[in-house]
Amino acid sequence: MKQAEIDQQTTCYHCGNDCADERIEQDEKVFCCNGCKEVYSILSQNGLCSYYSYNEHPGVSQAKASKRLDYLKEPSIIRELIDYSDEKSTVVTFYIPDIHCSSCIWLLEHLNTINPFIYHARVDFLRKQVNIRYDTQLITLHEVVSLLDKIGYEPLISLQDVVKKQTFDKRDNLVKKIAVAGFCFGNVMLLSFPEYLGISVYEQSFRQFFGWLNLAFCLPVLLYSSTGYFKSAWTNLKNKVLNIDFPLALGIAVLFVRTAVEILTHTGAGFADTMCGLVFFLLVGKFVQCKTYYHLSFERDYRSFFPVAVQVIEGETERPVPLSNIQVGQRILIRNNEIIPADAILLKGDARVDFSFVTGESVPVNKVLGEVVYAGGRQTGEAIELEVVKPVSQSYLTRLWNNEAFTRTQENKIQTFSEKISQYFTIALLLIAFSSLFFWLATDVSRAISAFTAVLIIACPCALALSTPFTMSAALSIFDKNFFYLKNTAVVEQLAHIDTIVLDKTGTITTNGDTTITAHMTATDTEKQMIYSVCANSTHPLSRLISQYLDNYSKLDTNSYYEVPGRGITADVNGKFIKVGSAKFVDVMQAEAPSAQKTEVHVSIDERYIGYFTIQQQYRDGVKAVKSLSPAYRLYLLSGDHGHEREALSSVFPIEDMFFERTPQEKLDFIKHLQQNGHKVMMIGDGLNDAGALKQSDLGIAITDNVNNFSPGSDAILDGRSLKKLPVFLKFSKDALRVVYISFCISLTYNVVGLSYAVSGKLSPLIAAILMPMSTFTIISFTSLATHLAAKKRKLI
Amino acid sequence: MSIIYFLIGCSVLLALVFLGAFFWAQRNGQHDDLYTPSVRILLDDEPDEKDSKK
DSSP states (O other), X not given: OHHHHHHHHHBOTTTOOBOSSOOEEETTEEESSHHHHHHHHHHHHTXXXXXXXXXXXXXXXXXXXXXXXXXXXXXXXXXXXXXXEOSSEEEEEEEOTTOOSHHHHHHHTTHHHHOTTEEEEEEETTTTEEEEXXXXXXXXXXXXXXXXXXXXOOOBOOSSOHHHHOOOHHHHHHHHHHHHHHHHHHHHHHHHHHHHHOXXXXXXXXXXXXXXXXXXXXXXXXXXXXXXXXXXXXXXXXXXXXXXXXXXXXXXXXXXHHHHHHHHTTSOOOSHHHHHHHHHHHHHHHHHHOXXXXXXXXXOOHHHHSOSEEEEEETTEEEEEEGGGOOTTOEEXXXXXXXXXXOEEEEESOEEEEOTTTTOOSSOEEEOTTOEEOTTOEEXXXXXXXXXXXXXXXXXXXXXXXXXXXXXXXXXXXXXXXXXXXXXXXXXXXXXXXXXXXXXXXXXXXXXXXXXXXXXXXXXXXXXXXXXXXXXXXXXXXXXXXXXXXXXXXXXXXXXXXXXXXXXSTTTTEEEXXXXXXXXEOOOHHHHHHHHHHHHHOOOHHXXXXXXXXXXXXXXXXXXXXXXXXXXXXXXXXXXXXXXXXXXXXXXXXXXXXXXXXXXXXXXXXXXXXXXXXXXXXXXXTHHHHHTTTTTSEEEEEOSSOXXXXXXXXXXXXXXXXXXXXOHHHHHHHHHHHHHTTOOEEEEEOSGGGHHHHHHSSEEEEEESSXXXXXXXXXXXXXXXXXGXXXXXXXXXXXXXXXXXXXXXXXXXXXXXXXXXXXXXXXXXXXXXXXXXXXXXXXXXXHHHHHHHHHHXXXXX | XXXXXXXXXXXXXXXXXXXXXXXXXXXXXXXXXXXXXXHHTTOOSSOOHHHHOO
16 A cells, blocks of 8 residues: 555656656646646546546656647648548548557547547557547648647658558458358258258158259359459469469369259269368468558558658748658758758758668767768757758668669568479379379279369368468467567468578667667776766767766866867866877777777876776677577678677677678678578668668568567568567477478378278268368367467477 | 248348348448457446546
8 A cells, every 4th residue: 555655656647657856746646747747737627537547557658859740731741641531521540659558549539528629539459540530620630630649649640651551451352251151151061961961762852952052052152252262273374383272273163063063963962061161261261361460560661761741941931841842952951859851961050860770870970061961860969951962762771772672572582381382282183183084984984074073172282271371370479479570471481491690780689779888997086077077068979978977977167178070079177188089089009908899988187098988789688599599590790880899799690790881782782692692591670771681581570679660671570579589489480380291291191081082983972071171170270289389388478 | 841941041041131241240340440349348438536446
């Protein structure tokens, strides 16, 4: 009880963050920042405090810089964003990454309490979307978005909104096909039972009636549900490829023809239930395979990273211009934390640009006036003015997307097992079918045809076609639980075939933004205070890091301060001459400067060498795990950063396999070169500079700390916390593939048993009706059980 | 036994009605969001402040 009270006193009422440092109070409630308090006061004014009673601390911390939303007043941008609009009302759908609990749903669906001109709001929780209908005349899109922003639910707006526009039509269609097939399957089963149980001679008229009904139920299955298989088999045949859809389509066709013939000529009951069951199970397998992640997007490109609009300065005024309309020669204004959208020349202001996402450089870069700043960098500090020198799509970074790696189709990366095996399977199947046809043809024509069709029916690779989807989708959900999101089931197989792993450095094996500073010096407190005073004057990124590190000192007066750009600082503090900067600048003896490989800042006071700071990126705790992948996998490091950390990383990567200062294009080419030497390459990266390499590689994994954030287009998205599980993931993918192999053997056994009946031409519908569902159930239960056991063994669940 | 014809006709008709209902629901978008309604139903219009605090 007491503990709970203390908690209430020190945690923010809105977001639950610790607010020991800063306390803002209102209505006897504590808030960590003004943003949170602001949200609370809006809600309490509108009588929406129930928001806080569904969950404790339902809000998300509002301690962040406010964004400009002016661009939402541009008609051309509004048109792109809204779903529907007429004179009365407008409908718009926003993607809001912060939706996370039932309070969020409740609040967002009560938007009209705050603003009555919002008629209706509906949340889709899994997709993190809210659909809003508002009055076109009385409220603007800009006001709606700023309202959302004010209550702490800032929508993520991007013109290439792939998350929103994912097509669900395909899945929708599949569900309908399954419904029809299931409906027919159920009815046919019911009508086939009397036949299997035996109908007495007096009730022969029923037999015909049931036969006709069965045939009628087969028609929608053939003409509607199974069309996909026929289409796919046909297109593949045209391309001279034998894929698994060919024997499936053949089996379905033969089943139908034989059923129709037997029923029409009153020679038998046909295989109506086998056919409907086959199509039903196949479609269910397809459904299981197409898992969708609502909140993830694997297809993003630079457009979703860049802002929707940029402030363009025209004379005295500035106005937002959509990114695609930015022209060469325009003056643009970039504020703190905004991204530079096109290659541009710096005209005004102090540019300190963070290129970590673009080039992999870990430390922000200072740019001088007149210098070209490449697109994609994020300005930190004051607002700057630039002149655009290249259109957005032709910039240094975005040119990468013109590479052929982005235009070629993604299908044939690695041939999957079922693709490989189905060729041989089909050939063997046709061989057996035709040989049994010719064997019986000499003696008995009807038996020959019956044997031929029976072989095609019984050997229809239903179980084989199901083994991969069921295993891989089980594997997918296990990866999913471990924060490793795969684009589709084929990726699991690709994962199992990888032999080379290429990693990016900044953001991939280091965490973004975190640096460790170590002081190698024996300095007194006053000396440290002097160093702090000097560094606090400088805007250089390294100085800022050091002054942050020595934060608890007060600043002393500095005289005759002089900064040599790119080298160091000299100044007089307390009448002492202090020098801070590179080893050369401070004039360090070789013996005292142990390595020139790390980022180092040396200090001397009155020409006496004090020591140095090393600035090192914080590595993810998964780096050790990555190391254990060698020698089973060949490891490469491919970084856009300078080689300061070559030595520190030499414990993980072989020296000769570390490459620094690589441009995005060079990264892509490096992957291509490895592939040409016959390697199956997995690329792990995080930034836009890795986008080309991710696309080119056989398996591109984008690593991210927050799956809602931008990640470049890839085959899989890995949460940074799970990097340490990478070796286990790789092993598990091999387990999954082994499960597929074994289930293939099982289904083959069923086929052989069935074939022994079939070649003799004596396949009864009952045997087919038992064999087909039995093999299907064996495969489904075996694959899901074996996959879960394997996952348990690897400690993934 | 000719009642069987009638019964089967009824059962198929009934099944067709259900299939039709399913198609209607699918087209209506009732299967688009299978999660949020399960939360929404638990939200009262005015929940009691004390309820949430155990």
